[in-house]
Amino acid sequence: MAQGMFQDLGRVLEMVSRDKSIPKEYLVQAIESAFLTAARKKWGHLGELEAQYNDETGEIELFQFKTVVETITDDNIEMTIPEAHKLDPDAQVGDSLGVKMDPSMFGRIAAQTAKQVIIQKVREAERSIVYEEFKGRIGEIITGIVRRFERGDMVIDLGRTEAVIPRTEQVSSEHYRTGERIQGLFVRADREGRGPVLILSRRDPNFVRELFAVEVPEISEAIVEIRAVAREPGVRSKIAVYSRDHDVDPVGACVGIKGSRVQSVVGELKGEKIDIVNWDEDPARFVCNAIAPAEVSKVIIREHEKVMEVVVPDDQLSLAIGRRGQNVRLAALLTGWNIDVYSETKIEQVAKRARRVLVEIFGIEEGTALVLYSHSYRSFEDIAKSSVEDFLKVPGLGEEQLRLMHKNAMNAVKEGKSTNILIAKIIEQEDREAKQKAQEEALKKQELENMQEEKNEEEIKEAEEGVHDHK
Structure with missing residues (x-):
C-alpha cells in the first residue's frame, strides 16, 4: 500500500464515521471499491481482482484470481496444481483462487486515484444521509443564511448542510447579500447531482400558501383552508380561501387585525x-x-369551452383587466377557467353581431336568434358541435325548425364557413358605415358653417349700408 496515505486507516474510518454520521461499513465498501478501481487501472490485464479490508491490520488487501490448470498458457491469469495446493490443498483443475498481491506495488497514481474515489464515496454518503433526513419535508419552508453565489445560484447555509435556490427559482426583483437570513420552500431533493441536495424556491406559488400557514393559526388548525393560489412572483398573488366554520371569516382570518398577518407575508x-x-x-x-376588486354585472358561462364571459360596467373594465392583463390572468389561473372580460357596451355589441350572423345563416327572425343566443348557441359552430338531441331541448322553437337549423349548421361547417370571418365582414361593414356617417356629418357641419358664415357676411353688409344711409 502507498505509504503515508492509509496509515492508521482503522482510526480514520472510526473518526469519519463518527464526525460525518456515515456507517463504517459504507466507508469500508467505498475504500474497497477505491482500491479496486486503482488496481484495475494498473493491472487490468491481470484478470479478475478483488479488494478486501482487513479490520485487524487496518489495511486493504488485494487479491488476483487465477484459474488452476494443468499446463500454463498465461501465467498472469493461470496457476499450476502444485501452486494452487500451497493456497488450498483441495484445489482442483478449473478452480479459481485468489492470490494476495503485494500492496507496495501500488504506485503514486494508483493511490491518488483511490483517494479521489474515497472522497467521492464519502460525499455520496453525506448526500444520501441528507436526502433521507429531508425527503419527508418537501413542501415545508426552510430558513437559512445566504452563504455564497455560484453562477447565479444562491447557496444557503442550513447549519449541518447546504441548500440552493437556483436562479430559476429566485424572484428577479429580490436582492440578497451574503450573511442575510432567507426563507425558501423546499421543493425537491437532488440525490444524484453534484451541488447541494436540497433545492429551495421563492417563486413557487405554494411558498405563499406556506407563509400564510405560518402566520394564520386557523390554517394550521384546519379551520381555514387555502383552496387555490395564483402568482406572478414579485408582483402580485391571488389566494382563494375557505372556512369550515361558518363563524370564521376566512378572508378576515388571513388579513389579521389591521392587516397584521397579510403584511407579514407581504414583508x-x-x-x-x-x-x-x-x-x-x-x-x-x-x-x-x-x-x-372589479364589480361584475353579469357572468355568461360557456361550459363546453371552459370559458366564462365576465361583464363589468364600462368604468370598471380597466380595473377588471388590470395592468397588462394581470388581474384577469391571475383570476383565470386561480379559478381554472378561461375568462373573457367585456364592458357592458362591448358585450351588447358582440352579442348583436353574433345574432346577426345567426339571422343571415339560418334566415331566421331576430327574436329566434335571441333565443338561441340566450341558451349559449352563439354561433352555427356551437350548434354543429351539439347533438341533435341536446339542440332540440331549446325551448320556444319547433322541432322541425330546430332540426333544420342543426342540419344547416352542420353543412355550414362542412363548407368551411366561419362565424369569426362573417363577424369580421360585419365589422368591416360597420366601419364603412361609420366612416360614411362621419363624412356625411362632417359635410353637413361644413355646410352649416358655410351658411352661418354667409349669414354673418350679409348681416355685416346690411349694417354697413344702414350706417351709410343714416349719414
Missing part, C-alpha cells in the same frame, strides 16, 4: 401585492370573487 415577499378572495364551489361566483 417576506418583499412587497408583493396579495389579493385574498373567498373560494366558492359555484364556478361563476368563484370567478366573480377572483376578478375583484
Whole structure:
C-alpha cells in the first residue's frame, strides 16, 4: 500500500464515521471499491481482482484470481496444481483462487486515484444521509443564511448542510447579500447531482400558501383552508380561501387585525401585492370573487369551452383587466377557467353581431336568434358541435325548425364557413358605415358653417349700408 496515505486507516474510518454520521461499513465498501478501481487501472490485464479490508491490520488487501490448470498458457491469469495446493490443498483443475498481491506495488497514481474515489464515496454518503433526513419535508419552508453565489445560484447555509435556490427559482426583483437570513420552500431533493441536495424556491406559488400557514393559526388548525393560489412572483398573488366554520371569516382570518398577518407575508415577499378572495364551489361566483376588486354585472358561462364571459360596467373594465392583463390572468389561473372580460357596451355589441350572423345563416327572425343566443348557441359552430338531441331541448322553437337549423349548421361547417370571418365582414361593414356617417356629418357641419358664415357676411353688409344711409 502507498505509504503515508492509509496509515492508521482503522482510526480514520472510526473518526469519519463518527464526525460525518456515515456507517463504517459504507466507508469500508467505498475504500474497497477505491482500491479496486486503482488496481484495475494498473493491472487490468491481470484478470479478475478483488479488494478486501482487513479490520485487524487496518489495511486493504488485494487479491488476483487465477484459474488452476494443468499446463500454463498465461501465467498472469493461470496457476499450476502444485501452486494452487500451497493456497488450498483441495484445489482442483478449473478452480479459481485468489492470490494476495503485494500492496507496495501500488504506485503514486494508483493511490491518488483511490483517494479521489474515497472522497467521492464519502460525499455520496453525506448526500444520501441528507436526502433521507429531508425527503419527508418537501413542501415545508426552510430558513437559512445566504452563504455564497455560484453562477447565479444562491447557496444557503442550513447549519449541518447546504441548500440552493437556483436562479430559476429566485424572484428577479429580490436582492440578497451574503450573511442575510432567507426563507425558501423546499421543493425537491437532488440525490444524484453534484451541488447541494436540497433545492429551495421563492417563486413557487405554494411558498405563499406556506407563509400564510405560518402566520394564520386557523390554517394550521384546519379551520381555514387555502383552496387555490395564483402568482406572478414579485408582483402580485391571488389566494382563494375557505372556512369550515361558518363563524370564521376566512378572508378576515388571513388579513389579521389591521392587516397584521397579510403584511407579514407581504414583508417576506418583499412587497408583493396579495389579493385574498373567498373560494366558492359555484364556478361563476368563484370567478366573480377572483376578478375583484372589479364589480361584475353579469357572468355568461360557456361550459363546453371552459370559458366564462365576465361583464363589468364600462368604468370598471380597466380595473377588471388590470395592468397588462394581470388581474384577469391571475383570476383565470386561480379559478381554472378561461375568462373573457367585456364592458357592458362591448358585450351588447358582440352579442348583436353574433345574432346577426345567426339571422343571415339560418334566415331566421331576430327574436329566434335571441333565443338561441340566450341558451349559449352563439354561433352555427356551437350548434354543429351539439347533438341533435341536446339542440332540440331549446325551448320556444319547433322541432322541425330546430332540426333544420342543426342540419344547416352542420353543412355550414362542412363548407368551411366561419362565424369569426362573417363577424369580421360585419365589422368591416360597420366601419364603412361609420366612416360614411362621419363624412356625411362632417359635410353637413361644413355646410352649416358655410351658411352661418354667409349669414354673418350679409348681416355685416346690411349694417354697413344702414350706417351709410343714416349719414
